[in-house]
Amino acid sequence: MNLYGVRAIYKFEMARMRRTIMQSVLAPVITTSLYFVVFGSAIGSRMGAIENISYGAYIIPGLVMLSLLMQSISNASFGIYMPKFSGTIYEVLSAPVSYAEIVLGYVGAAATKSVILGVIILITARFFVDYHVLHPFWMLSFLVLTAVTFSLFGFIIGIWADGFEKLQIVPMMVVTPLVFLGGTFYSIDMLPQVWQTISLFNPVVYLISGFRWAFYGVSDVHVGISVGMTVVFLAACMATVWWIFKTGYRLRS
């Protein structure tokens, strides 16, 4: 295993993130704070508790997931898109690093940063809402698992994208709606039956439900299913990445 190679990519990516600390940490923190002010305090104060959890506290897991997903995807996709765009990818392609090592470097760095960001948002939330975490181990596990899975997903998007618009389109057009409709702001039970059924096709429902269970012990679907669905998505992303390298898709002509 080329550990120096993995470390080089990882360090390079982390350095890139440090340079963009404003947009990659400060921006999500501000956005999330705004959600807390608007939904948690202003509107939330007029909302009843859901399953005995104050509305402000109820939306925390979903809001963390929102930032986690968006940041994982945008970090990882940008990380691999940039060298493709600037041409510097030649160096990675000609280096003695395996596919797995390339992924480990890029995705590992993106996931690391997402987890750090998730923790920062959780700390920020503490300033607005008094919440507790029932299963800290599972909470962290979900955080890491989601960060890794969606960084991998972002990596795929970064390889697929052949322009900046495509890089933006998936997070904007796909992930944002899925997160909003995935039970960030409400319990799935509150929807009419038909929408409940439709929601079950939204993978983000499982993420948020499982994550919320780790906080408060309540969930829309059983936590085992949440873990299962996340792992299935992770496996699908891994298979796609494997196929990408196997065929050289958009990397090697």
Place this chain on the structure above:
Amino acid sequence: MQPDISVKHLNKVYGGGFQALKDVNLEIYPGEIFALLGPNGAGKTTLISIICGIVNKTDGEIRAAGHNIVTDYRSAREAIGLVPQELHTDAFERVWDAVSFSRGLFGKPPKPSHIEKVLKDLSLWDKRNNRIMSLSGGMKRRVMIAKALSHEPRILFLDEPTAGVDVELRRDMWEMVRKLRENGTTIILTTHYIEEAEEMADRIGVIREGEIILVEEKNQLMSKLGKKELRLQLQNPLDKVPGELTLEPVELSEDGYELIYTFDAQEQQAGVARLLRTLGELDIEYRDLQTRESSLEEIFVGLVHE
């Protein structure tokens, strides 16, 4: 001796169906400087990119430093440094970090003393803390060379290293190639500047439309394909080439003051002696004479336009 690069029956068909390489066979030996010559679009970059792992081959077998580039890609690639044709650099990284990154990427433990040496050799030492985007084009190219040398490769590919670079960098590059050769580095460079091949290469391969049409020691190539020219300045003008001289391909300049004899480099002695003897017999006096060898450029143009 085991070749450092061995290419057997290599074919490359690009996605669109275009065949860029046709049954390429090539061996390059340790320590030699090999120049791959060919017009634009001949397939030079494709060949290099395949050997270095950037482009997939269609079929054929390639070994670098004795290792199969597909099944044993790690060992093969560790041995190779590449300076690509296009200028691709990071923007925000600092020179030192970028070059250290490359060393790590190629699986080598950090060695600041080596990075320092490479940067100094390439006149980048003063710029080591500069962001790459703040450098001039020439300096960026030096950074790419430094990256390629960061992991102490035994085989170095330079794809059109001096295309569009300033005179100073060109001179430094030649100097660097000579130094690397002294350390035993195998160097493969592509160029369409013949003078570069002429100046630096031990062996020359000519590629045209995806086919290697010739591989030859430079000196042999020059003597084998090179033409020589003998010019004689006459005391008195002639109005036509004397009939006795028509045995040799002799021409007369327009003003009648110069006889020009063109001959193959190998058979020079016989022909020149015969010509001068005949002139003596005809009492044609000459003031001066020069011979000139055709340059690699003329040879090359002759080859690719066949």
